[in-house]
Amino acid sequence: MNAFEWVNATTVDEALGQMGSTSLLKAGGVDVLDRLKEGLDAPKRLVNIRNIKGLDRIEGDTATGLRIGPLVTLAQLDVHPVVRQSFTALADAAGHAATPQIRNMATAGGNLLQRPRCWYFRSRDFHCLKKGGETCFAQKGENQYHAIFRNDVCAIVHPSALGTALVALGGSLELTGPRGKRVVRAEEFFTLPAVAVDRENSLGADEIVTLIVVPPLVSGSRSAYTKLGEKESFDWPIAEVAVVVERSGVNVSRASIVLGAAAPVPYRAVAAEKVLVGKPLDDASARTAAKAALEGATPLSGNGYKTTLFETVIRRTLLEAGGAK
Ligand SMILES: Cc1cc2nc3c(=O)[nH]c(=O)nc-3n(C[C@H](O)[C@H](O)[C@H](O)COP(=O)(O)OP(=O)(O)OC[C@H]3O[C@@H](n4cnc5c(N)ncnc54)[C@H](O)[C@@H]3O)c2cc1C
Ligand code: SF4
Structure with missing residues (x-):
């Protein structure tokens, strides 16, 4: 792991001001820490957004839909009464991910933006297509955990349980950057390797996820x-x-x-x-x-x-x- 500067951002604007090509955002840090240890990322600056106030709330109900702050943890989503009772797919996706300790640390935003688990990608020994190399080693290699659909370029599987539930519920993400806010449907936010093999979504390098929106439920759904x-x-x-x-x-x-x-x-x-x-x-x-x-x-x-x-x-x-x- 390389040495890096640690910055505590207390507002979204402060975090935006600290971003750049050599910075990396850290929320719960579960995936970030893995990636630093694996040598996948070597940032000069880690921007800790965990303490930004106001991004850690769940608001709304079945009639208004949900507004979920990106710093809400998986554990909070699992037990929130409205989420559990009415947006059950989301509560169960959060509640079945990882371990109780990880669910206490892991945030909703970080879960949606975690990088794939392909063992070739995570290993320093394989410079695969996703890391700028020329080969997808999974195509002819060890691929028992890989994709069975849309796997022709890079065969990763999307890793986020919340992503799966959010797409099913028709959810969206609010992204905030230096030019303001934009809202993208979760179904369009996640992108295929054919669009850009080195990334998994359309988040801009200068943007932060500031809200996760789930639409109101149709009665009886x-x-x-x-x-x-x-x-x-x-x-x-x-x-x-x-x-x-x-x-x-x-x-x-x-x-x-x-x-x-x-x-x-x-x-x-x-x-x-x-x-x-x-x-x-x-x-x-x-x-x-x-x-x-x-x-x-x-x-x-x-x-x-x-x-x-x-x-x-x-x-x-x-x-x-x-x-x-
Ligand atoms: C043993 C184990 C088992 C697991 N099992 C599962 C599982 O079954 N299902 C599942 O879904 N996950 C699973 N996970 C993954 C885990 O849930 C994620 O690593 C975790 O949710 C990431 O959240 P975090 O807050 O720690 O993100 P971080 O590690 O802090 O960040 C992850 C990424 O998101 C970016 N980021 C974070 N927040 C924002 C934001 N608001 N705006 C922009 N970028 C942001 C960071 O820059 C980073 O790139 C498992 C992990 C472990 C270790
Ligand atoms: S599946 Fe994707 S990440 Fe894995 S080896 Fe192939 S190109 Fe790399």
């Missing part, structure tokens, strides 16, 4: 989230699914089905969403939707098992959102 890991204790998922289901009478009027750990971005299973509309949500329709979700998958040599896994996780998550298991 329900959401659910399931994470499947290789082991029961802490780990990133090998498959995760967030769904939101809206109904008109007994039939589904709109569904949002998003897969995490499946593609370089939270992957919207549009074909599966269409299958459900106009049908009651039962085991048969959930099964058909789950099959449709995997259409077009392009598994690599070591991760074909994920297609079967995802079918099961999608079906179970849909049934949970529908009120059954």
Whole structure:
């Protein structure tokens, strides 16, 4: 780890003033510390934004939607009564990530902006495409945890559980920079390697995430989230699914089905969403939707098992959102 200057920012403006090509923002520091130790980042200045006041609140309800400060921790999201009761996919995504200790440190903004876990990317020994090299080592190498969709350029899987839930809930991010604020839908914020292989989102180098917005819930809609890991204790998922289901009478009027750990971005299973509309949500329709979700998958040599896994996780998550298991 290199030596660096430590700056404590107490306002967004102060943090913006300290940013530059050799600075790195630190919120909870969970991913940042890993990256410093791995040699992925060697900033001259670490800008600590953890103490900025006002960015650590959860406000709103089902009628107004949620306004979540980026410094809210995963632990707070997990237990917040409104989030848990009505925006269940978000509470469960937060509550199943990592370990209790990490969830106490990790912030929502940092979770959304953590860098991918691909072991070639995280290793000093592999100068892969994402780090400016010429090869994606995962294509012909060890790829059992890699993407099964949109994996032709770089096969990372999107790492953020909150990202998966936020896309399903139709959420947005407010980004603040020297030219003011802009709001970007989460679905557009996360970008594919074909857009720029060295990054995973459209945050500008001089911007800070200052708010996470979740729209109001349509009456009678329900959401659910399931994470499947290789082991029961802490780990990133090998498959995760967030769904939101809206109904008109007994039939589904709109569904949002998003897969995490499946593609370089939270992957919207549009074909599966269409299958459900106009049908009651039962085991048969959930099964058909789950099959449709995997259409077009392009598994690599070591991760074909994920297609079967995802079918099961999608079906179970849909049934949970529908009120059954
Ligand atoms: C053992 C282990 C298991 C884990 N399992 C999971 C899991 O199952 N699911 C999951 O989703 N995550 C998992 N994680 C990842 C963990 O949740 C993230 O590392 C953590 O949420 C990052 O949050 P942070 O506040 O510590 O971010 P930091 O490490 O402080 O920052 C992360 C990145 O975000 C940037 N950043 C932070 N806040 C802002 C902001 N407001 N504006 C602009 N940029 C910002 C930083 O510059 C940095 O690039 C796991 C981690 C560990 C160690
Ligand atoms: S999947 Fe992406 S990060 Fe991993 S080796 Fe390939 S290019 Fe690098």
